Amino acid sequence: MATSSSSCEIEQLQKGCYYEWMSVQATHIVDLKEVLTSHRSKDDHKLEEVVGKIVNDFQKYTEKRSELSRRSCSSYFAPSWNSSLENGLLWMGGCRPSSFIRVIYSLFGSQAETQLSQYLLKVDENVEENHGGSMSDLNATQLVKINELHMNVIEKEDKITKKSANLQEDVADMPIAIAAYATDLVDGDVLVEDALDKHEEGMAVLMTEADKLRFETLRKIVEVVTPVQAAEFLLAGKRLHISLHEWGRVREERRFGCARTDAAAATGGAGTEESKRSATC
Template identity: 75%
Template sequence: MDSSSSSHGIEQLQQGCYYEWMSLQAKHIVNLKEALMKNDAHHKLEELVGVIVNDFQRYAEKRSELSNRSCSSYFAPSWNSSLENGLLWMGGCRPSSFIRVIYALCGSQTETQFSSQYFHKIDGNENADESDGFMSELTAMQLGNINELHIKVIHKEDKITKQSANMQEDVVDMPIAVTAYSRDLVEAGVEVEDALDKHEEGMAVLMAEADKLRIETLRKIVEVMTPVQAAEFLLAGKRLHVSLHEWGRVREERRFGRAHAGAVAGGAGAGKPKRSATC
């Protein structure tokens, strides 16, 4: 098997891994919605949250295994839309964006709850509807812990980003720049191939570090929250992830036509999730 066929085979495995994860995301969304609507006991919600976090870790481990064979595909995946690829950080979402989701939910629910209470009082009903969500009930201690985590995560993100920038600068170092300059028809020799392989191996290590930070951040967030709050947070994050995937596909279909959008989405593979309303 030549290198191009091998690379294509690895990319197919990576794409299949991604669509398996997206299908699991859709399943998680259904399970979280049902659990929250039924007001499941805290121990059941805690168990569900634990399963979801562990599933994310297994997905990251599988990605890491596949990235060791070929990492470049994860930094501009062909199975993503341009919108999604434009939002990627080290092959995924920024861990700090998890915390921004909390702030957004907390602010939105607080505003909704305030408005609901105000209009109920105008109507003479003091019992405001409390079914709008539990993120607005985060305590000062919880918010303090989340803010402290946010600062630490941003610092770690910046460190990984700086390492990535240094590696990008190394690409134009010896022997790559000299080879490109000295030949009209550029053919990568052994030295260049070795340098590029080394770069890709380094990027795979950085992506694994980024995935580790994503998992650590997720675990620390759910530890700070009550089981109900953690379930709400995970539901919001997964809806956002799946929605961005769908929105990007629809935008490309609108701009470039259905065939192009279908090609970007990877076709109707067995692992591809159904069209769905909703990281």
């Protein structure tokens, strides 16, 4: 098991990895907004290029997380760099892959409702013309594939959750339970240390499995939808992530007076400013 000093160093690396990713996401948001604004339905090349880069960046991020989790995994399940709000929403060190699909359903419903309102109010049909192929235009074939993916992802999530539950139950097994009962302070017991190391290794394996599912879900969604729809989905997801981080920070600052400035410092303020804008979008 890592010493307290090396554990602190590893946690700092994990924290730096997270804030680097937040900064990258802020850049992604700017790129997505720009490419959606300038998009013309006859030319999807630029959209595909931006979407492809974002998918590749997410894969690199999950791979880096996996590498760091093998050195020490516990921090990812209650990150010190997150607010309590964010940690309360975590599943296996991140968001649920099925939540990606819930974002699609939300966008689909919201945009369909907006288009219906415009139709009833006889608003000029050209208002949304530059966003042809948006999420409200999901066809029956796409919806069937997304629904099938949703069910498949939920099934895989449940399997990972059950594995996690089994690992948690193992903590109450030998030799940990006996050692805890027999002594007031458990310190330096080789058997206990080995058992805890094994538990953490198991959690690292599960988190890597969860990250792979997150990436595969994202990749498959992008394959099903059009380039415009993929860009809209990615923009919504990234805004949600950054906004939740900011909302959680603001709530803790308001409730407890514990302002967190490390995120702004790590991202050069880009993520914070974008999240403030996102909160009003």
